[in-house]
Amino acid sequence: MTTTKNYGLTGLEELRFAVEDLAAATRFAEDWGLTRLDDSAEFRAIDGSRVEFVRTDLSDPRATPVGDASGLAEITWGVRSADDLEALRRELATDREAVIGPDGVLRSHDDLGFRLAFRITRREKVDYAVTRYNSPQQPDRIDSRAARYDRAEPFQLSHLAIGVDDAWQAAQFYLDRLGFRVSDRYANRGIFARCSAEGNHHDVFFMNAKQPGTRFNHLAWKVRDVHEVILGGQAFDAKGWQTFAGPGRHLVSSACFWYFLTPFGGSWEYAADEDMVTEQWEPQDFAAEAHIFSQWTFGLEKSDGTLRGPISGSRPAANDPRDPESMVVG
Template sequence: MAVLGIDEVNYRAADLAACKRFFLDWGLRLERESDQQLEFRSLNDCVVRVSHPDLPGLPAGLEEGPTLVEVVWGVESAGDLDQYAAQLRNLPGFRREAERLRCQDPCGLSIALQVSRKRPLQLDCARFNSWSERPRVDQRAPVYERAQPIEVGHVVLFVDQREAMVRFYCDRLGFALSDQYPQRGSFLRCAPRGGHHDLFLLQLPSGKKGLNHVAFAVRDIHEVIGGGLAMDRLGWKTELGPGRHPISSAYFWYFENPAGGLVEYYSDEDELTEAWQPRDFEPGPERFAEWAVTGGLDGHTRRPKHAETPRQGFLTDKTGETDR
C-alpha cells in the first residue's frame, strides 16, 4: 500500500480567462470548460482544475484569494483505498465517495485519494554525454520551442503545524522524509522509493498558511529552458530561473501564476530508495539554488534580462574584427 503521486490539483481563482491563457501557454491541454470551471490535463492525464470562487462545494483552501484548495493523490488499487479508509476515517472532513476518499490534513487543506488515473508514458528524452559515458552519438541534443508538462510532480505549502503535518503524511499515508531544514521545512516523498519529494512543508516565523508553488515535471533541462523562454516570450513573469537546486539536484524555472502562488518547470531530481538517509540543511540562498538567473532569460534574445543584445556575427569574434 503506497501513494503513487499527485493525480490532480484544484485551484480557486476568479479570473478564469487569465488562468486559461496561462495554463495553455504553460503547455497543458484544455479538456473541459464552463462558465465556472476549467479542466486541463498534462501528457500523462494528470488533472489541473481551476474553479471560480462561486462554484458550490469548493473547498476553502488555506488562504484568501487565488490559491490551491485541494490535492488528489493516486493509489494503485481499490484495496489500497479500503486500507487508507481505516487510517483516515476519524479525521476532520472524512467521507467516502464512489471513487474517492476525502479528508482534511492537520492544516485544513482538503486532500483526496483515488485509484490513479494517470497514463504510463514512454517518452523520448535527451541523452547526456559526460566524461565517462557517451550515450549520445551522431545526434544533437533537443531544442524545445515550448514545454509540454508530463505531470504535477510536487506541491509546496506554507504551514503552521509542520511537525503535525509530517506525522500525518508519514504515519497515515506512508510518506517518507527525504531531507529537512530543522524546525523550518520538510521534504517528503510518497513512498520509500521515488523522486526526491512530492510534498514540501515550509513553516515561516509568521505562521502563514497557503500555497508556495506547484511543480510540473518535464523531460529534461532542455525543456525547462525551452518552456521558460516560451513563457517569457508570451509575457508571463519569471519569479526565478533558470537555476538548479542543490538539495534535490533538480533544474528549475519559476513563474507567477494567476491561479495562485508560483508554478515551476523542473527536471532531473534525485531518485531515492529505502537506503537514503535524510540530511539536515540550514536554510539559505545557497541551499535553495546553487545557481539561478534573477528575473529569468529574455525569450527573444535568450540572454539575461537587461543584458546587452548579442551583436551580429560570431560571438567568438573580437570587438572590431571584420570577416576576412
C-alpha cells in the same frame, strides 16, 4: 520512529485551484503547455496528471481556497488499488469524515484545511525518447542532433509546496497518518516528504513561509530535461508571465528549476532531473543559509552576495524541541 504504513500512494494525481479570475488562470495553464480537456477548466500533463480550476465559492468546501481569495482547495493523491483506498478510508475515518463516492474517489481533509481526495491512479506510462548526452569518453548521442523545444510540455506533476507557520507540525498528519517519509530537512524551516519509499525525492514540501498562515506556495511539473526547463521557460516568459526564481538548480533534490508567478497566488515550477530515491536514501539536515536554495541560478543574486529565495527570509519555528535525528522517520 519508523513508519510502517503503506497505502500504495503513487504521487500527486490532481490539484484543484479555486480562483477569482478563471480566465487568467486557464490562460496561464494553457500557456504553461498543458492540454485543456474539452471546453472545461481542467488540464492534463502528458502522463494524465491534472489540474482543475473552479471559481472561488465559499459555500462549497471543494471550491474554497486555503489562505487567500484564490489558491489551492483540494489535493488528490493516486493509489494503486481499491484495497489501498479502503485501507485509507478506515484510517481516516477514525477521526474525520472519509467517504468513497460513487465516482470511486475517497474524499476527506487534512489538518491544514485542504480538502484531500484519493483515487486509483489514472497516470499512464508513456514511452518517449529519453535525452542522451555525449559525456567525455562515454558519448551516448551519436549521429544525432540534440533535441530542441519550442515550448514546454509538462510530462507529469512532481511536487507541491505549502507555506505554513511550522513545517514540522504541518508534516505530522502526512507522516503519521498517511505514511509519508521525510527525505530531507531545511534546518527547522522546511520538511521535504515523499509519499512512498521509492520514487520522487519529495511529493510535498512544507515550508515556514515569510507570510504567516497556511497557503499554496508552489507546484512543480516535471519536464524531460534541463533544456526543456530553459527553452520552455523562455517561451513562457515571452508570453509575458513573470519569473519568480530561476532558471537554476536546487541543492536539495538537485532539480533544475524555473518558477513563474501565477495569477492565482504562489508559483508554478518547471522541474527536471530531480533526485529519485529508495529505502537506501539518507535524509540530511541542511543548515538554513541563503545559498541552500540553489547550486546555481540566474537572477537571484542580491548585492550582498546572498540569494533571494522562498526560504532565505523565512522565520525559524519559535519553539523547536526536535533534534535533527528525529527527522529520520522514513
